[in-house]
Amino acid sequence: MSKQPSSRGGTTKVRFMLLEAEGAESDLTQIFSAIQSAVKPSTTIIQQRLTAAPVEQMLVSDGTDGSLVEEYADDDLVEVDKPQRNKPKASRKPTTPEVLDLDFDADVSLKSFADIHNAIDSDVDRYLVIAAWFKEHRDTSAVTTAHIYTGYRTLEWPAGIEDFGSVLRYLKSQKLMASGNRGEYAINHLGLAKVKKLASGG
Numbered sequence: 001m002s003k004q005p006s007s008r009g010g011t012t013k014v015r016f017m018l019l020e021a022e023g024a025e026s027d028l029t030q031i032f033s034a035i036q037s038a039v040k041p042s043t044t045i046i047q048q049r050l051t052a053a054p055v056e057q058m059l060v061s062d063g064t065d066g067s068l069v070e071e072y073a074d075d076d077l078v079e080v081d082k083p084q085r086n087k088p089k090a091s092r093k094p095t096t097p098e099v100l101d102l103d104f105d106a107d108v109s110l111k112s113f114a115d116i117h118n119a120i121d122s123d124v125d126r127y128l129v130i131a132a133w134f135k136e137h138r139d140t141s142a143v144t145t146a147h148i149y150t151g152y153r154t155l156e157w158p159a160g161i162e163d164f165g166s167v168l169r170y171l172k173s174q175k176l177m178a179s180g181n182r183g184e185y186a187i188n189h190l191g192l193a194k195v196k197k198l199a200s201g202g
Contacts, residue, residue, distance in 0.1 A: 097144070097164050098149075099149065108133075110155060111154070114129055114133070117129050117198040118199075119197070119198040119199075123167050124167060124171065127148055128176065128198075129195055130148055130152075131143050131148075131177070131185070131186075131191065132195040141187075143184070143185055144183050145183070165183075168185045175190055176190050177191055
């Protein structure tokens with residue numbers, strides 16, 4: 001028997017079932033179990049995507065007490081690399097150049113050559129004078145930090161420069177020297193002209 005009355009507030013559906021059975025008690029128990037299984041509400045599965053989460057999650061009802069079980073979809077897993085800390089590079093301290101075993105006293109000696117350039121007032125000037133002496137009186141066109149350092153020690157000039165290569169690099173940037181092989185610097189005509197102006201009466 002089914003009755004579907006209409007109302008102003010909406011539609012209401014009412015179903016009334018009448019079951020009549022006759023038989024042994026054990027048979028009736030099985031019939032009641034089958035009816036109970038038929039009318040028991042089925043488990044509801046709810047899926048929901050959380051767009052704000054970094055990994056998509058599926059929320060599935062366990063069908064018992066309404067609690068939600070959190071699972072992750074394998075296709076949506078994102079591998080996140082751990083940030084690497086950049087270790088500061090250790091500053092490389094320049095080493096003291098070696099002392100070369102050369103003849104600085106034969107004519108023209110380095111000291112006599114330096115003495116006529118009495119307008120020297122900076123390390124830039126001293127580097128140029130030593131480089132010019134090696135080029136003009138020792139047939140050595142390219143010098144290294146060892147040549148400069150040995151010249152400083154021979155002339156007893158203050159040799160407390162932290163990086164002897166820094167002045168050579170500066171002279172190269174000023175186009176007063178040119179570099180060839182690694183660590184070698186050759187004074188050019190512009191550098192020689194500057195040395196000439198440092199001489200007495202120049």
